Amino acid sequence: MTITVIGSPASPFSLILIYVLKELGLSFENVPTTHEDIKTPEYLATKHPFGRSPVLNDDGFQVYESRAIARYLASKYQGTKTSTILIPSDVQKAALVEQFISVEISYYFPPLFKLLTQLIAVRRQGNEPDLKIVEEAREELGKTLDVYEKLLEGKDYLTGEFSLADIIHLPLTYYAINSAGEGGLWNKRPNVSRWLKNLNERECWKNIVTEYKLSEHI
Secondary structure (H helix, E strand, O other), X not given: OOEEEEOOOOXXXXXXXXXXXXXXXXXXXXXXXXXXXXXXXXXHHHOOOOOOOOEEEEOOEEEEOHHHHHHHHHHHHOOOOXXXXXXXXXXXXXXXXXXHHHHHHHHHHHHHHHHHHHHXXXXXXXXXXXXXXXXXXXXXXXXXXXXXXXXXXXXXXXXXOOOHHHHHHHHHHHHHHHOOOOOHHHHOOHHHXXXXXXXXXXXXXXXXXXXXXXXXXO
């Protein structure tokens, strides 16, 4: 069995997969890519037709899009190497995990990505962020986190138990706090702050931060 993650390990989307693989106790190889690599005709034809990363190759089976890959890995491998279950077999519990994955992509990711595009990507290109967009993104993300604050009342994790839904939230949030200095958005909400602390303190994530030297990408 050979599992290969094709994509930069510093990418928050690759980190979702690395986090899943580590939690499931799976060995894997990483083939880093650059922005130029993923735009070549060969890559577009054989890896990802939209020129994105990561891509997963599992013994010849290839699949792209990080959330789809994460679901695939959990469905195929959870419980085989570790006791960690990321998508429960119980249909109702699984539905709640999918609910929060949908919530993340619909309400959490868009303002967070908009904010980080301005505060990190634009600055790395040598330009100044558009402060109007920054404030709009902060406001939108703040409203989302207000809802999360209520949803996390009395819970350590989004569904009550650690799941794939929690993993999908963490990498981009890590960069928002440690690269963009936006930690106040999470820290001033006690339930959200506790949830994030629980995620950051999981042994697998701490090992990823060290092994892949994430602090050097801040």
